[in-house]
Amino acid sequence: MMGAPESPPCPSGGASTRRVQTWQDGAAADGLDTLAEEVPVALEFNGISHAVMLATPLDLEDFALGFALSEGIVDTPKEVFDIQVETGCNGITVRLEIAAGCFARLKEMRRNLTGRTGCGLCGTESLAHAIRPLRPLAQPCPLQADAIGRALAGLRQHQLLQQATGATHAAAWCSDDGTLRLLREDVGRHNALDKLIGAALASRPTELDGFVVVTSRASMEMVQKTVTAGFSSLVAISAPTRLAVDLAEQAGLCLVGFARPERWVAYSHAERIDRPAGNPTPNPD
Structure with a gap:
């Protein structure tokens, strides 16, 4: 009888197996499934x-x-x-x-x-406290258009926990050409990014070139964390929020959303994206 789909190996301690019953085409089958730990x-x-x-x-x-x-x-x-x-x-x-x-x-x-509490317009004070000021990036690096597709194409094969469980996010630090340097996974998108930031700054505390890719939407908090760490560009698989775009624009972060190997949308500082020859920067006029 057919059981749950076979899962690839995953990092020890990040997942466990449970007995499940799978239904397909009106038939039930007992088997094992791999679940992400939380x-x-x-x-x-x-x-x-x-x-x-x-x-x-x-x-x-x-x-x-x-x-x-x-x-x-x-x-x-x-x-x-x-x-x-x-x-x-x-x-x-x-x-x-x-x-x-x-x-x-x-x-x-x-x-x-x-x-601190907030209700109605009184919440403005609490909101201002939540959105802490970001120091603009001093020397933001350009982002290679070809590198985005290369990073996305290679991302999935390194998401071992996601392949095993289907329940985790990933954050990856990529070099200028799109090669993955570090990747961290977690059930929480913020946690995955924090893990990546910790690992990246522990290895290279003074210089963070390249860019970050996340398998999630780009919220305000994700932009805050990326800028605070010192990365110049954030590429997200899903959409950004309006507040995230505003903060990215102010801080000098190049923010890309809806990223796919062949298509993506630049929401802030698109002028820093180096496009291949024959694909010039669009004229806003």
Whole structure:
């Protein structure tokens, strides 16, 4: 009898198998299916709990470092002195030791958030706090049009967890020519990007050339994280939001959405995309 589709190998700890019943053409068959893991992950900074996220329990050191950097808790990887991962009965705790100045800033941030509420037009103050100012990219790099298609074509074969489960997002750091350098997966799109940022900045903390590809929509938070990390371009498989486009335009981020190997839409700073010879930049007039 036919069972669930055979799954490719996936990273250990990121998935588990369960017995399922598959229906096809009116017939039922018992078999095994592979499911992505999703567990509560608590992030602690200098002994103080800051956030609990639902995440895939892979590359959690990368996740913690990327979260600390992309959320502005620390400015450089050197300000994170230690990362410890501890598994408990109710989930996983990741403990970070950060510089005293960064911890003081984090405590001030938490104090300012206490008691903030919003209703009607009063929500403007809370919204302004949520959309933190972004420092414009100092020297944004060009984006090669051919590299977008090359990156997308090679992306799927590296998504081992997605191939096994069909339930995860990926974020990839690609070189200028579209070659994949790093890829991280998670059930959450923000988590996948944080993991990638942590891994990328841990390996090359001072220079992040190339561009980022994500298998999701491009929300405001995704733009914030990408710019904060220092990447010049973000390519998303799905659509961006209006706020994401506005922030990308202001910060100097080249934002591409609805990306496919042969077609994509540039939403901000399209002038930085180097097109092949014979395909000049369109004249807006």
